Amino acid sequence: MTTPDPVTHDARPGFELSGTVRRIRRTARLSQRQLAAAAGLSATTVAQVETGRRSLSATDLAALATVAGLRLVLLDAAGEVVPPMRPDAVRDDGGRRYPAHCDVRHGDEGWWYLPHRAHRAIPWFTFDLRPHEPLQDDDHPSPAPEHDPRSRRARREHVERVAQAARARTARVEAMLRRLSGEPDPLAELLDPCGCLPGCEELLVGDDPEGQLDPHVADCPCRCDTH
Incomplete structure (x- = not known):
């Protein structure tokens, strides 16, 4: 009666543990006992790994590789080294x-x-x-330090102040160019939309309570409530 071979890392696709350890030992030109002693392992462990009878932790495998001047890395599909996370x-x-x-x-x-x-x-x-x-x-x-939310907020506010100042300078330059060219300034109408006649203002500031209900002269074309 035959017993099935134990399942080890050698059975996993893309990586052969026993052959890797043997390659490490050949590169180092050391016996199993010498390699094991240099990596802080037992000679029995190295022997069993090489014959596929046991597994090995990544830490111990890295220790064996270091003895041979090698290191463990991850490679992507293009063969480039993938570094560990910082x-x-x-x-x-x-x-x-x-x-x-x-x-x-x-x-x-x-x-x-x-x-x-x-x-x-x-x-x-x-x-x-x-x-x-x-x-x-x-x-x-x-x-x-710049990841502190307070520092980030201060930088955002500074950037916004600089942007607002730049927009204000641009608006002043555009207004000056419009005045020089004789074009009407659309901002002036927005800032002062009132078109009331002078008599309307006298009614607004007067003492007649009834006049406050409609403080406009009879022929006022505006009749706004902002003057």
Whole structure:
């Protein structure tokens, strides 16, 4: 009666653990006992891995590779090295990393301004789960002072002040050019739409209570309530 071979990592497609360890040992030109001692493992472990009778943790495999001057990396479909996520990425208020499969965004963007959350302190970061959309970044950002919501608000306000000043300068230049060209200024009519005759103003500021109901002279073409 034969017993089935144990299922090991060698059976997984795309990676052969036993052959990889043997390649490491050949590159290092060491015996099983020497390689195991250099990586802090037992010689029995290395022997069983090479024969496919046991698995090996990624940490121990990396230790074996280091002995041979090699390193473990991830490769994409084009054969390019895919680096690990940065260890100093931002964390939540509890010191926990944000979910690796989600995009991290600034906490002051969007929903934190809803009324029922107005009393809560704005967090520096939160995350979005959009499984059907491509990732916005290749990694989560590293914390920096400029990520403070107060600093971000101050920068937004500064940018808006600069933009308002630029718009005001543009409006003044355009108005000056219109005056020089003799064109009517549309802003003047918006700022002072009243076309009442001088007598209307006298009725408005007079002491006659009945005159306040309709403070316009008989032939006033405007009859507005703004003069």
